[in-house]
Amino acid sequence: MKDTRFKISSIAILVILAALWLMPVYAMLNTSIKTQEEVANQEYLRFPRKFAIQNYLKAFKALKTGLINSAVITIPATFLCVFLGSMAGYFLTMFEFKPSQLIFFWIVVASFLPYQIVLIPITQLISSLRLLNTYAGLILIYVILNIPISTLITATFFMKMPVALQEAAALDGCKPFTFYIKILVPVSIPGLISAAILVFVQIYNEFLLAISLTRGPKIKPVMPILAELKGSQIAQWNIQMAGAVIVSLFPLAIFIFLSEYFISGMMAGYGKE
């Protein structure tokens, strides 16, 4: 059968391509646990003869403060974005309000613009609030910039809620805020998780504002620190790769264990599905 042949050949193509797509990360993991001598041999795909765990200790030592800073900034910023954004998403989808569409349009536009467009005013704003090089400054700016996308994602999920749910609640005398907290939030946990994942990964991976609004290592998030590791002389490829692995562990873990949420957040945020 022609169909079977097509099926087999397409699976073969996919296997080869998947192997190619995985190879960089395989090589990265492999190199990250090799000793300097073995790295110098350049047989990057060969499994290491000796495990050099000290690479990870060295990289972790360099990245530790950055990781803590990233956690301190990203977690509250994500929480605020999802909380405030979902309230707006609730309003825009479930209230009778004429300008909703117009507001929604400006939210969509704002959520896609590159940060360079507002980089100078952001720096001015944060420095005039005396928040340069503080956690509060970065959290504030990340919340402002990510509320739109979180509104967008949560609104997409709320639209799928049956209107009857809200009607029934209203007839029972349920006030909007009670409805939001007691009914809407519990039934839309998957949507909120999706929004949280997207916003979290976006803030954690962000680089431009992280370098522009911090000075010195005290407050700096982990991405700029990883970038500095690349420029420094001490870092050989194996240490750099170990650093890249450490930094990626968290987003990759989210991707692997919560991939359905990751994808549905991505589709709702970027795909308008």
Next chain:
Amino acid sequence: MKYNKAYGFIFLTPVVLAVGIIYMMIFWNLVASLTQWQGMKATWQFAGLQNYFDLISLRRFWVNVKNNFLWLFFFIIPTTLLGFILAYLFTNLGRIEKVFRQFFLYPMALAFIVTGTLWSWMYDPSSGLINSLLRAVGFDTTRLGWIANPNGAIFCMIFSAFWQYVGFSLVIYLGAIRGLSYSMIEAANIDGAGHIRILFQIIFPNVGHGTLICTTMLAITTMKVFDLVWIMTGGGPGIKTEVLPYMMYRITYSQHNIGMGASTSIVILILAAAMVIPYSLWALKKWVRE
């Protein structure tokens, strides 16, 4: 029955504030781009369009514009096309589709800084993975500079972004193809149409919205590749891999020419708005119709 709006303004206030601040900052930036502002202290001396004239008289600006267009062309088309073809091949996978999808999608979770670190090593001429593999099978790699090659560097960089984003277009097209009716493809199959014909003459015209989402989102991504340029080449060799968002940062923070930096960001705004606004209007229509 829906709730009356009077209850709900408190729900809307935070997002309106945030979006309001964003647009006010854009406006502020527009004003700053019309001033002669140099150095750290604000000097609100009106200079008209002088910054823009200075900008377009720079050869560097046009190199950047050209590079941005190289990104648009060589990033969007291959990424969209491979994602589309992969999605079609995926229809044969049945239940293992979800596992396979992960192999292409996982780079989307990585930061550009991580992708850049990884691929800088892959492309390194003397100790990189690609050249070491080529040498192992007997190729002479002395002339393969990859990221160090002035003419090839930008394409190397674009390829690493392609590696990262193929999963995105795959997922978009998987959704779009799943929405098609099977009978349509089946009928073509019975008519004896080849796979390439089915793919491009029957499926492609029917997944237009997937293509629109994909190309627009990838286009917007090309305006955000600052991190990749920073980590992989710093804009070099020379200014061969510089793109507007990178130049904007350099003009603002290395040369402290705030007025000109602001005018560069307005150019970026115009380019980005040309993609974002039509797309948002389209998305909104789709949103309302549902």
